[in-house]
Structures are given as C-alpha cells and as structure tokens.
Amino acid sequence: MDSILKAKWIAPASEMGEVCPVFRKCFSLEKKVERAVLQVTALGVYVSDINGTRVGNFVLAPGWTAYQKRLQYQAYDVTELLEKENTLSVTVGKGWYRGRLPGWKSTKQEALQKNPAGMLASLEILYVDGSSETIYTDESWNVQESQIRFSEIYDGETCDASFKTTVEGPVSLFEGPTETLIPQQGEEVREQERVSPCRIFTTPAGETVVDFGQEITGYVELSVDAPAGSEILLSHAEVMDQQGNFYTENYRSAKAKLQYFCREGKQVYKPQFTYFGFRYIRVDRFPGGPEAAKPENFTAVAVYSHMKRTGYLRSSNPLLNRLFENVVWGQRGNFLDVPTDCPQRDERLGWTGDAQVFIRTAALNFDVEKFFTKWLADMEADQGEDGFVGHVIPNMIDDPESSAAWADAATICPWEIYLAYGNPSILRNQFSCMKKWLHYIAVHTKEDYLWIGGNHFGDWLGLDAPSGSYKGSSNEDFIASAFYAHSTELVVKAGRVLGEDVSQYEELYSNIVNAFRKRFPVYHTQTECVLAAHFHLAEDCQAAADQLAGLVREAGTQLRTGFVGTPYLLHVLSEYGYTELAYSLLLREKYPSWLYPVTKGATTIWEHWDGIMEDGGFWSSDMNSYNHYAYGAVADWVYCVAAGIQTQEEHPGYEKAVIAPHPDARLGWLEAVVETRHGRIRSRWEREGDVWRYEIETPVESRICIDGREHTVPAGRYLYYSPCC
Numbered sequence: 001m002d003s004i005l006k007a008k009w010i011a012p013a014s015e016m017g018e019v020c021p022v023f024r025k026c027f028s029l030e031k032k033v034e035r036a037v038l039q040v041t042a043l044g045v046y047v048s049d050i051n052g053t054r055v056g057n058f059v060l061a062p063g064w065t066a067y068q069k070r071l072q073y074q075a076y077d078v079t080e081l082l083e084k085e086n087t088l089s090v091t092v093g094k095g096w097y098r099g100r101l102p103g104w105k106s107t108k109q110e111a112l113q114k115n116p117a118g119m120l121a122s123l124e125i126l127y128v129d130g131s132s133e134t135i136y137t138d139e140s141w142n143v144q145e146s147q148i149r150f151s152e153i154y155d156g157e158t159c160d161a162s163f164k165t166t167v168e169g170p171v172s173l174f175e176g177p178t179e180t181l182i183p184q185q186g187e188e189v190r191e192q193e194r195v196s197p198c199r200i201f202t203t204p205a206g207e208t209v210v211d212f213g214q215e216i217t218g219y220v221e222l223s224v225d226a227p228a229g230s231e232i233l234l235s236h237a238e239v240m241d242q243q244g245n246f247y248t249e250n251y252r253s254a255k256a257k258l259q260y261f262c263r264e265g266k267q268v269y270k271p272q273f274t275y276f277g278f279r280y281i282r283v284d285r286f287p288g289g290p291e292a293a294k295p296e297n298f299t300a301v302a303v304y305s306h307m308k309r310t311g312y313l314r315s316s317n318p319l320l321n322r323l324f325e326n327v328v329w330g331q332r333g334n335f336l337d338v339p340t341d342c343p344q345r346d347e348r349l350g351w352t353g354d355a356q357v358f359i360r361t362a363a364l365n366f367d368v369e370k371f372f373t374k375w376l377a378d379m380e381a382d383q384g385e386d387g388f389v390g391h392v393i394p395n396m397i398d399d400p401e402s403s404a405a406w407a408d409a410a411t412i413c414p415w416e417i418y419l420a421y422g423n424p425s426i427l428r429n430q431f432s433c434m435k436k437w438l439h440y441i442a443v444h445t446k447e448d449y450l451w452i453g454g455n456h457f458g459d460w461l462g463l464d465a466p467s468g469s470y471k472g473s474s475n476e477d478f479i480a481s482a483f484y485a486h487s488t489e490l491v492v493k494a495g496r497v498l499g500e501d502v503s504q505y506e507e508l509y510s511n512i513v514n515a516f517r518k519r520f521p522v523y524h525t526q527t528e529c530v531l532a533a534h535f536h537l538a539e540d541c542q543a544a545a546d547q548l549a550g551l552v553r554e555a556g557t558q559l560r561t562g563f564v565g566t567p568y569l570l571h572v573l574s575e576y577g578y579t580e581l582a583y584s585l586l587l588r589e590k591y592p593s594w595l596y597p598v599t600k601g602a603t604t605i606w607e608h609w610d611g612i613m614e615d616g617g618f619w620s621s622d623m624n625s626y627n628h629y630a631y632g633a634v635a636d637w638v639y640c641v642a643a644g645i646q647t648q649e650e651h652p653g654y655e656k657a658v659i660a661p662h663p664d665a666r667l668g669w670l671e672a673v674v675e676t677r678h679g680r681i682r683s684r685w686e687r688e689g690d691v692w693r694y695e696i697e698t699p700v701e702s703r704i705c706i707d708g709r710e711h712t713v714p715a716g717r718y719l720y721y722s723p724c725c
C-alpha cells in the first residue's frame with residue numbers, strides 16, 4: 001500500500017485568509033539512509049522542500065483532475081536531500097482546486113472552493129541496515145504564513161520576500177479525500193524554455209513595456225538587486241492595441257498581475273502557484289521607477305506538460321514556417337496538464353471541442369499519449385450516468401447538456417491516440433465512456449438515428465455567422481447528426497480492435513447514415529459540405545467536395561469555416577482532387593487565412609481569423625484570445641497530405657506507414673519529420689528544375705505513393721523523381 005494513504009489530512013487550525021500556508025515538520029535521522037521517498041498531494045497546488053532545496057520539478061503539482069473523483073499524488077526520491085537534522089516544508093496555494101475559476105458562476109467549483117488549504121504527505125525512509133520508518137502528516141506538524149500573500153490562477157501572485165515570521169501555529173486534522181487518491185498519471189508540468197526580452201520600450205501612453213518576442217504560457221522570473229520592501233508590479237498582455245499601447249481587455253476578469261516585495265540585496269523570484277499567457281509585460285512598479293527596469297531583470301519561463309517533441313515541419317516559405325512554429329507554441333501554451341482553450345483570460349479550461357479539433361496535430365508534434373490518457377480518464381470520471389460529457393474536462397460548468405462536436409471528443413480523442421501510438425489500451429480504458437456517449441445522444445434526440453434538438457456550439461466562430469452571433473450558419477442538427485454518425489463509426493472501429501461484438505453499433509451506424517441522407521440531402525455551407533464528405537455521409541462524396549470547391553472559389557478562394565469545418569477542410573479538398581485549391585487556402589496571406597495572423601506578427605495561433613483586423617483594430621474585447629490552438633489543426637494536413645506521412649489504420653502507430661507526398665509548385669521544398677514509436681519517418685520534396693525530387697526515410701515497411709504510382713518498400717531511404725508541372 002502506498003504510505004500516503006495512511007497519512008492524515010492537515011490544514012491550518014486558524015484561518016489565514018489569502019495567505020498561502022507553509023506546513024513544516026522537523027525531524028532528526030540517526031542512521032544512514034538507503035532510500036527515501038516523499039509522497040505528497042494537496043487541495044490546491046503545492047511546492048515542497050527539504051532543508052531549503054525544492055523537491056522535484058513539478059510545477060503546479062498535483063495537477064488538475066476531476067477532483068471529485070480523482071486526485072493525484074506524486075512520489076519523489078528525496079534520498080539525496082536528507083541530512084541528520086531536517087525540515088520538510090510544504091507550501092500550499094489555491095490552484096485549480098480552490099481558485100475562482102471559471103470566470104462565471106459554477107456551483108461545482110464553489111463547492112470545491114469551500115475546502116481548506118489541506119495537505120497530505122508521507123516520507124518513507126529505508127535505512128542501510130534494512131530498517132525503515134515513515135513520517136506522516138499528522139497533528140505533530142506546524143504551520144506558518146508563507147511569503148506568498150496571495151496566489152490564484154487567473155489573478156496572479158503577491159509575494160513579500162521581506163516577510164519573516166517565527167509564529168508557528170498548530171494544524172488541525174480534517175476528513176480529506178482518500179478513496180479518490182491516485183498516483184500521478186499524467187505528464188509532469190515543468191519549466192521548459194527560457195526566453196529573454198527582445199526589447200523594452202515606452203508606449204505612447206508613457207508606460208514601460210517588456211517584449212519577449214514570443215507569446216508563452218508560464219511566468220516571468222525576476223532578477224534584481226534592491227532594497228528590502230521595494231515593490232515590483234507587473235501586468236501581462238498578449239498584444240498591443242491600435243495605438244501601440246498595452247492591452248489587457250481580452251483577459252476579461254483575469255487580473256493576471258505579479259506583485260513582489262523585495263528583500264534586501266540580490267535576489268531571484270518567480271511565482272509558485274500561478275501562470276500567465278503573455279508576450280508582453282508592463283512594468284507598473286519597479287525599484288527606482290519603471291524606467292529603471294533593464295532586460296536582464298526579466299526572463300520569461302515557459303511552463304507546460306513535459307511531452308517529448310516528435311514532429312517537425314519546414315518549408316521554403318518563411319511565413320509558413322512561422323505558422324508551423326506558432327502551432328507548436330500554441331500546443332506548448334495550452335497543454336498545461338489539461339488541453340486548455342487558452343492560457344490568459346478567465347477560462348483556461350479543458351474545452352473538449354478544441355481538444356478534439358487539434359488532437360491529430362497534437363499527436364504529431366509531441367508524444368501526447370500519457371497526457372491524453374490522464375485527461376480522458378477525467379472525462380470518464382466526470383461523465384454523467386446518461387452518458388453526458390461536459391463542455392470542459394475537468395468539468396466545472398453547470399450546463400447539464402452536452403454539445404455536439406465538443407462532447408464527441410469522447411470518441412474522437414481515444415481513437416486518434418490509438419491511431420498515433422498503436423496501443424489499444426486507450427480504447428480499452430475509454431470504451432465504456434465512448435458507448436455511453438452514444439447512449440446520451442439516443443436519449444436526447446427528438447428523432448431516432450439523428451441528433452435533432454439540443455443546445456450546441458454549432459460551427460463555432462464560423463465566418464458565415466449571422467451578424468452578432470458566434471456560431472457559423474451551418475445547421476446545428478446537421479452538425480450534431482454528422483458527429484453522431486462519426487462517433488458511432490468510431491465505436492464500431494474501436495470495438496473491432498478490442499474484439500467486442502459491435503453488430504448493434506454497425507446497425508446503428510447504417511441507420512444513422514440512411515436517416516442523415518434523407519433528412520439532409522442538400523448542403524448550404526462549406527462546413528456542411530466538409531462534414532458530408534469527410535464523414536462519408538453524402539450519397540456522392542465527390543459531388544459534396546465539388547460543391548465545397550465551388551463555394552470556396554465563389555467566396556474568392558476563401559474559407560468560411562469555424563471550429564467544426566476547419567480541421568477537415570483541406571483534407572476534403574485534397575482527397576477529392578482539389579489539392580491545388582487546398583494549397584491556395586494554406587498559402588493565402590490575406591484575411592481570412594492561416595497566414596494572415598502571421599503577417600500581423602502572430603507568434604501563436606489566434607482564436608479568430610481576424611483577432612487583429614487589417615486596420616489594427618480588434619475583433620472583439622471579450623472573446624479574443626491570441627493563443628487558441630484549435631485552428632493550428634491545419635498542421636496535420638501538412639504532415640499527412642503535403643508531406644504525406646500517414647499511419648495505416650490496420651497497422652496503427654506507424655507500425656506500417658503510407659507516405660504519399662503532394663508537392664505544390666508554389667513551394668520550393670517541404671520537409672516533415674515524425675519520430676514514431678518505430679523510429680523516424682522523414683519525407684522531403686524539393687523542386688529541381690522541371691522535376692520533383694523526393695527523399696523518403698522510413699524505419700518500417702511502407703507504401704510509398706508518388707504521382708499515382710505505388711510501391712511497397714522495406715525500411716530504408718529512398719529517392720524518387722517525378723515531373724513537375
């Protein structure tokens with residue numbers, strides 16, 4: 001049994017208000033230690049140290065889970081930190097558990113917030129002589145006020161490094177969660193890149209602003225030499241406004257401030273229990289005045305889940321390369337223990353729709369198997385009896401209704417993870433959740449075999465939205481029914497992999513397709529065409545794709561799609577003979593397009609195609625994130641179609657691959673690399689005069705398709721040429 005399960009939950013015996021408590025235990029060790037393991041968790045987020053040295057690298061531990069059902073604890077090898085006389089300290093902040101998120105009313109979160117700043121730990125010590133002992137949290141611990149006077153995910157942190165106390169208070173025991181404790185399941189959240197300022201400047205409003213040149217998620221590390229008690233106050237922003245002034249309105253109610261009171265002399269500080277999404281900071285207060293701030297005082301530290309980078313894209317087009325970078329930064333900035341919509345405003349929630357839209361790209365850029373295994377387990381934990389899947393996971397939103405294309409993450413995400421890594425255990429873990437999701441639709445629809453009625457997000461942010469609406473004009477029943485078909489198809493596929501009897505779902509699927517064809521014989525929008533063809537619901541998919549190509553051209557070679565249609569748009573075009581048109585959309589630089597934000601200086605993916613409009617104005621002030629990864633889903637088309645690297649459904653995880661590149665004369669060359677579980681696949685094409693030269697490197701038997709010719713080849717490196725138009 002894990003020793004933490006025998007520990008007792010402790011909390012400060014008296015109220016500390018906004019101040020983060022630090023729990024302490026002093027102990028002496030007489031014998032030589034062979035090995036020592038510290039297990040810890042908290043109702044909030046914690047940092048522990050032994051004799052002043054931080055334990056582990058996990059930022060914002062114990063991470064964010066469906067706390068009512070699952071609370072992770074971490075185990076750290078602390079053998080090297082122990083001495084004869086020891087002090088073990090654990091500081092606890094509100095974190096996601098007791099913070100004020102989301103930025104609107106949530107009875108679920110209000111219930112969590114009522115919990116005390118609780119902590120649970122055990123330190124198991126094994127001596128060289130074979131004996132052992134364990135120190136548990138109990139009434140023998142004491143608690144003090146820490147220097148962290150305030151900390152919250154949205155609002156930021158206040159630290160007073162000049163604060164000192166010798167007052168030790170008692171702890172009280174309380175009945176904290178025990179049944180729900182689980183060992184760490186996800187990736188650790190860690191500090192990753194460190195970014196130095198590229199410039200400090202004064203805005204027209206006279207404010208001092210530091211530009212890091214890259215939007216990141218994390219915090220600023222301060223390095224100053226200052227008198228005790230002097231104050232540093234920083235505000236965070238993603239963009240400057242039309243006049244070149246510091247702009248924070250799009251953070252909505254998230255205050256996102258960092259406040260630090262110095263101790264005497266040289267010092268380094270970074271926040272412990274909060275994070276920000278930002279590219280710029282405004283120096284509001286600084287020793288000697290904001291103008292005294294120097295670049296060397298600030299380093300931006302990116303913080304996100306520790307995922308292994310696996311995918312790389314490069315081309316002859318610098319704007320496209322910046323787009324690829326932005327997609328990767330978008331993922332870094334939003335894969336912070338759960339896949340969040342954005343890292344800056346008063347949301348930062350695990351929106352299911354965004355996650356399913358982006359998952360294929362996510363699994364190419366980074367190894368996200370472990371990351372999604374944890375998040376999907378939270379989805380299952382939060383699933384309703386009737387199969388309800390929340391808009392966000394962990395679910396703290398009160399809305400009891402599921403939305404199509406958002407809740408379908410329940411089937412899409414496990415399937416994509418299986419395809420990317422070839423490990424059926426994700427399907428086994430999620431199969432019941434997947435089936436229950438279909439049940440939800442069946443009991444909530446107004447018509448059998450379709451999903452009619454309900455409240456949906458539609459083709460969220462589609463450009464064909466009627467004025468004043470966030471929802472594109474694609475029919476919501478159409479979208480809901482199309483995803484019902486898709487989810488059912490995925491349950492069939494998953495069930496077959498698992499050796500389950502899926503006859504009932506096969507029948508359901510063919511009934512849905514028939515009903516869909518009768519009910520929706522014609523399509524009115526780009527997204528409707530995309531879904532009909534991509535999910536193979538149209539009687540004539542080629543005709544649906546032809547119509548799509550027509551609509552795109554009629555719109556002036558422009559996309560009109562939102563969250564639902566965009567990820568599949570280029571796939572449908574290229575699958576049905578419109579690869580050139582797909583490239584036209586990819587390479588378009590004017591609004592609306594993927595490259596338009598790049599021309600406006602974007603360093604991450606924007607929530608809106610025109611987050612900053614051509615005249616420099618903003619799309620809106622309340623729903624305008626500059627780090628929303630969803631539209632970055634286009635990268636999967638570049639990997640899978642332009643460079644042509646695909647896994648085969650019968651040999652998932654690239655056990656066998658298909659490599660079918662599609663060059664375009666508007667690019668001189670393109671290269672994609674994917675580090676698969678079986679080794680590195682590389683596909684590169686380059687124009688050499690009037691021929692295309694393809695270099696392909698594969699670690700597995702692969703089917704290589706070039707210019708309509710197919711060869712099955714063993715692992716190796718290959719060179720091909722084909723005529724260039």
Ligand code: BGC
Pocket residue numbers: 341342347351353354457460628
């Ligand atoms: C989020 C989205 C999300 C949407 C649902 C927004 O506030 O930021 O990305 O999917 O709500 O409609």
